[in-house]
Amino acid sequence: MLAAQRRDLLLERLRVDGRIVAKDLAAELGMSEDSIRRDLRELAAAGLCQRVYGGALPVSPAIADYTTRQELETSGKERVAARAAALLEPGSTVILDGGTTTLAVVRALPLDFAATVITHSPTIASALLDHRDVEVYLIGGRLFRHSMVTCGAAAVEAAQGLHADLFLLGVTGVHEKLGLTTGDADEAAMKRALARQAADTYVLASSEKIGTASRFSVIPLAEVAGVITDAPATNPTLRALDVPLIHA
Numbered sequence: 001m002l003a004a005q006r007r008d009l010l011l012e013r014l015r016v017d018g019r020i021v022a023k024d025l026a027a028e029l030g031m032s033e034d035s036i037r038r039d040l041r042e043l044a045a046a047g048l049c050q051r052v053y054g055g056a057l058p059v060s061p062a063i064a065d066y067t068t069r070q071e072l073e074t075s076g077k078e079r080v081a082a083r084a085a086a087l088l089e090p091g092s093t094v095i096l097d098g099g100t101t102t103l104a105v106v107r108a109l110p111l112d113f114a115a116t117v118i119t120h121s122p123t124i125a126s127a128l129l130d131h132r133d134v135e136v137y138l139i140g141g142r143l144f145r146h147s148m149v150t151c152g153a154a155a156v157e158a159a160q161g162l163h164a165d166l167f168l169l170g171v172t173g174v175h176e177k178l179g180l181t182t183g184d185a186d187e188a189a190m191k192r193a194l195a196r197q198a199a200d201t202y203v204l205a206s207s208e209k210i211g212t213a214s215r216f217s218v219i220p221l222a223e224v225a226g227v228i229t230d231a232p233a234t235n236p237t238l239r240a241l242d243v244p245l246i247h248a
Contacts, residue, residue, distance in 0.1 A: 006039050010056075011048060018211045018236065020055040050213040052178060060172040060183075060212035076206040076230040079248035081105040084168055084204055084228050087246075090114050092165040095194050096124050098149035099170035101204040103127055109134075118162055120150045120190060137162070144187055151186040159193040167198035169224070173213040174205045176240035179221050181214040188216040200225040202246070207231035210238060 006029075013020050022040065026033040040056045043049045049056040081104030088094055091114060096102050098121030106127040114133035119125055125138045139162075141155025169191060173181040180203060182188050195201045201224045210231045221227075226244040231237075238245060 003039070006035075007043065010036075010039055010043060014049055014056065014058045019057050020049075022055045025055075050173075050215070052213060057173075057175065057178070057213045058211065060181075060214050061208050076208070076248075077101045077104050078108075079230045080204055080206050080228050082108045083246055083248040084202065085109050087166065087202060087228075088113070088115060089165070092116070093118065093163070095119065095162070095164045095167040095198050096121070097168055097170040097191065097194065097204075098124060098147045099204070101206060102168055102170055105168060105204070106131075118164060120155055120159070120194070121148055122150075123148045141190075142186075144184065146184065147187060149187065149190065151184075151190045155190055156193040159190070159197055162197045164198040165200070167194055167201045168204055169195060169201050169218070170204050171214075171218055172209060174203065174210050174227060174229075174237065174241075175213050176221075176237055176242075178213045178217070180218040180224070182216055182218055183214040185216050188218050191218045195219050195223065203227045205229045205231075207235075210235055 010020060022033050022036045026036045040051055044051045047059060050059045077100060080101055084105050085108035093116040096117055096119045102124055106124060111131055112133060113131055116135045117128060118137045120139040125136050128134050128136050139150055139155050139158045141150035142152040144151045171180045171182050203224050205227050207230050210229060221243045224243060226246050228246045228248060230248040
């Protein structure tokens with residue numbers, strides 16, 4: 001089998017099966033496991049898969065740039081956002097992560113909603129300007145343009161002095177074994193810092209993020225109060241998650 005044919009086959013297996021086990025595929029094709037692993041390294045270098053121990057998983061489309069992500073799965077994000085917005089209690093203190101799904105949460109809130117919102121996203125803060133009864137605290141730091149959020153030591157230090165009832169966490173991947181992941185180490189550290197300051201953390205996970213993985217772990221699934229998703233209940237990843245699911 002030619003290299004290009006193997007590449008197409010690997011990508012098709014990722015699309016259909018949601019994972020590749022290098023040992024099993026090598027045996028099926030009568031090839032060496034080293035050859036499969038080499039092909040996976042090349043696909044990962046091209047950003048077409050996420051290598052994990054023993055094989056690979058689909059790469060999350062949510063690692064695309066912010067502008068591109070605004071056009072991805074918009075209906076699913078809106079359903080997740082509407083369900084998440086219903087969790088926010090008037091008068092509560094809420095931490096909102098950055099990202100396009102969280103932006104949809106803000107748009108789903110009634111204009112007379114009254115609460116305190118803490119965010120490290122200038123985009124989220126500016127989207128709340130018309131919500132006159134929302135007091136907004138914007139965490140400063142280095143601007144990570146990919147997600148339009150602040151990160152780094154200064155931002156993490158600022159987060160440590162805050163306390164909230166609820167944190168709406170955005171991630172790029174949700175997987176039953178690898179947990180919650182994102183594509184940048186500093187952003188992952190900032191998300192962890194924010195999660196530590198909230199009584200409950202809920203994950204915003206539209207269907208394209210389910211069963212995918214990125215390079216950096218955020219927090220274990222055991223530390224979240226629930227995952228809000230529009231993916232069908234029959235999704236194999238969702239069925240394997242040992243965490244409360246809130247279907248949008």
